[in-house]
Amino acid sequence: MTARRPRWAALRGAVYAVVAARALSAQVAGTADLGVSTVRYDGFLPAGAASLSSAFVLKRPRSTLSARGGYLVFESGNTSMHAGLAGSAFTHATGRWRGEFWATAGGSRYADFASFWHALGGVRVHFLAGRGSVWIDGSAGRTSFGRAPRPAAAVAAGLWTRRDSATLTLSTSRTRVGDTVYSDVGALARGRRGRLELEGALAARLWSRGGGRGVFGEASAVFDLSERAALVLAGGRYPTDPIRGSISGRYFTAGLRLRSLLARRPASPPAPVPVHAAGGSYSSSSDERAAAWLEIHPESDGVVRFVILAPQATSVELAGDFTDWRPVALRRVDSSRWEALLPIARGVHRINARLGGGPWIVPVGATRTADDYGGETGMFVVP
Amino acid sequence: MRLLPPAWAAALAVATLAPRAAAQDPRLARLDPGARASVVALLDSARTAGLPAEPLMQRALEGATKGAPPERVVAAVRRLAVDLGSARDALGPKASAPELEAGAAALRAGVPPAILTRLHTARRPPLTVPLAVLADLVAGGVPVDSAGAAILTLARTTGDADLVEFRRAVERDIALGAPPAAAAAVRLSSITQGADRGANPSQQPRRP
Numbered sequence: 198m199t200a201r202r203p204r205w206a207a208l209r210g211a212v213y214a215v216v217a218a219r220a221l222s223a224q225v226a227g228t229a230d231l232g233v234s235t236v237r238y239d240g241f242l243p244a245g246a247a248s249l250s251s252a253f254v255l256k257r258p259r260s261t262l263s264a265r266g267g268y269l270v271f272e273s274g275n276t277s278m279h280a281g282l283a284g285s286a287f288t289h290a291t292g293r294w295r296g297e298f299w300a301t302a303g304g305s306r307y308a309d310f311a312s313f314w315h316a317l318g319g320v321r322v323h324f325l326a327g328r329g330s331v332w333i334d335g336s337a338g339r340t341s342f343g344r345a346p347r348p349a350a351a352v353a354a355g356l357w358t359r360r361d362s363a364t365l366t367l368s369t370s371r372t373r374v375g376d377t378v379y380s381d382v383g384a385l386a387r388g389r390r391g392r393l394e395l396e397g398a399l400a401a402r403l404w405s406r407g408g409g410r411g412v413f414g415e416a417s418a419v420f421d422l423s424e425r426a427a428l429v430l431a432g433g434r435y436p437t438d439p440i441r442g443s444i445s446g447r448y449f450t451a452g453l454r455l456r457s458l459l460a461r462r463p464a465s466p467p468a469p470v471p472v473h474a475a476g477g478s479y480s481s482s483s484d485e486r487a488a489a490w491l492e493i494h495p496e497s498d499g500v501v502r503f504v505i506l507a508p509q510a511t512s513v514e515l516a517g518d519f520t521d522w523r524p525v526a527l528r529r530v531d532s533s534r535w536e537a538l539l540p541i542a543r544g545v546h547r548i549n550a551r552l553g554g555g556p557w558i559v560p561v562g563a564t565r566t567a568d569d570y571g572g573e574t575g576m577f578v579v580p
Numbered sequence: 581m582r583l584l585p586p587a588w589a590a591a592l593a594v595a596t597l598a599p600r601a602a603a604q605d606p607r608l609a610r611l612d613p614g615a616r617a618s619v620v621a622l623l624d625s626a627r628t629a630g631l632p633a634e635p636l637m638q639r640a641l642e643g644a645t646k647g648a649p650p651e652r653v654v655a656a657v658r659r660l661a662v663d664l665g666s667a668r669d670a671l672g673p674k675a676s677a678p679e680l681e682a683g684a685a686a687l688r689a690g691v692p693p694a695i696l697t698r699l700h701t702a703r704r705p706p707l708t709v710p711l712a713v714l715a716d717l718v719a720g721g722v723p724v725d726s727a728g729a730a731i732l733t734l735a736r737t738t739g740d741a742d743l744v745e746f747r748r749a750v751e752r753d754i755a756l757g758a759p760p761a762a763a764a765a766v767r768l769s770s771i772t773q774g775a776d777r778g779a780n781p782s783q784q785p786r787r788p
Contacts (some may be wrong), residue, residue, distance in 0.1 A: 342759035545712035569656035
């Protein structure tokens with residue numbers, strides 16, 4: 198149904214980037230990448246894919262505008278496309294200080310899922326020092342999957358420094374999308390020697406509520422065949438991006454990059470297009486909640502074994518519609534594990550837990566819902 | 581504000597004006613005296629209307645355990661009674677108590693009664709688990725349309741255990757950062773494609 202239109206749109210974009218870009222001005226650069234990839238999104242089998250992506254960049258002394266788009270065909274026949282527009286403008290320098298305003302918007306679509314879009318704007322303040330700068334950044338906007346837009350906001354800080362032909366960037370950020378919150382730290386190094394440009398990135402999502410955790414790394418090599426063509430190899434593992442809509446995965450891509458003669462710097466290596474837009478909403482409501490993880494194991498004869506993992510707790514109680522809402526103390530099994538065996542009927546049930554005699558909380562593992570009493574209760578299903 | 585079905589509203593009115601002697605459940609002693617009489621009246625009226633009273637009792641006890649003020653306890657019990665009545669309207673007079681309770685949870689989560697009715701026609705009883713999974717999905721952030729479509733699709737062919745596994749898989753995806761609607765769609769697609777293969781799809785990843 199929509200396969201033909203995105204394909205033509207992407208082809209038009211690629212042709213425009215390579216051919217028409219030259220005609221505009223010396224400040225314009227365009228690239229088009231044709232490649233084959235193997236991707237493995239978390240939770241999916243590995244799959245091959247063919248990709249076509251293009252980038253168009255307009256640079257002025259104090260501003261930059263870029264447009265990117267991509268189209269991916271998986272071996273299953275499913276297709277994915279994404280497009281984005283980004284721009285930034287710098288203020289005049291005041292001493293060593295310089296401001297930057299930036300904005301970005303984009304969207305993606307996979308198979309026949311609802312489309313994903315985002316729109317963000319931000320302010321970055323740079324402090325220029327010697328061969329690099331230090332910066333802080335704040336941004337806000339909206340991101341949406343289908344008809345469910347959510348607010349997004351981020352704060353970030355970083356520094357970059359240049360040594361000869363190599364650049365090193367270190368950054369840290371904290372991002373909130375709806376009730377998903379995560380913090381990233383990362384390093385990016387880029388260097389060029391002769392016809393070869395190398396780039397490597399290492400990042401870690403150390404703290405996350407709904408955004409996944411892990412250590413991630415990507416690397417790419419661009420070898421110039423001529424002024425207009427280059428071979429591109431890229432691969433690695435990248436994290437879920439709830440703002441721009443990608444779930445974590447691994448990939449390896451080999452491709453051919455075509456570019457306008459005026460391109461000073463190749464575009465980023467082609468990354469796999471998201472299987473579906475990201476932006477999880479499953480989260481805990483407090484530190485206490487995060488300190489208690491609930492597991493429910495149906496045993497025989499209508500008995501359920503409740504397990505709560507709470508390493509810091511001195512005591513653990515639960516109450517629910519299966520205990521007449523009387524607190525039931527769990528038995529400590531080891532340093533972090535608390536258990537109770539309770540009879541419980543099939544169906545949907547409500548539960549709260551209490552650590553060390555504190556407030557009633559909803560443990561992770563139960564679905565949070567309003568409890569009619571100004572608080573929250575957990576919901577779970579016994580099949 | 582939700583309107584009471586006429587028959588149910590009449591029963592509530594009768595019970596409020598002249599509460600009959602409900603079976604004196606010892607658990608009622610845990611309720612604040614200010615709430616006890618009204619809760620007893622609501623329990624009586626539920627029984628009169630043929631609705632399960634135990635969920636109402638549990639809702640009252642929950643309020644007592646959480647130290648809720650009496651008027652809030654009564655309001656919560658009354659609200660649940662209305663939801664149980666609406667669930668029965670949607671699911672039919674033969675719906676069991678667990679089905680009504682799960683249906684009420686789904687309605688409270690935001691599921692329209694029409695989806696409950698369609699589920700009632702799409703699957704043979706008991707509907708407790710599909711209703712509970714539906715309520716859980718919506719409460720977990722999956723848009724009502726997506727959750728309803730998924731459960732209606734699965735209801736015809738999928739057993740209770742696989743429905744629960746479906747819910748767990750969606751929950752895992754959401755926890756990893758996937759948007760709830762997409763997580764449900766991916767897992768639904770996985771199951772329906774796996775069913776075509778004759779496999780247990782909820783345990784098998786697929787290709788993108």
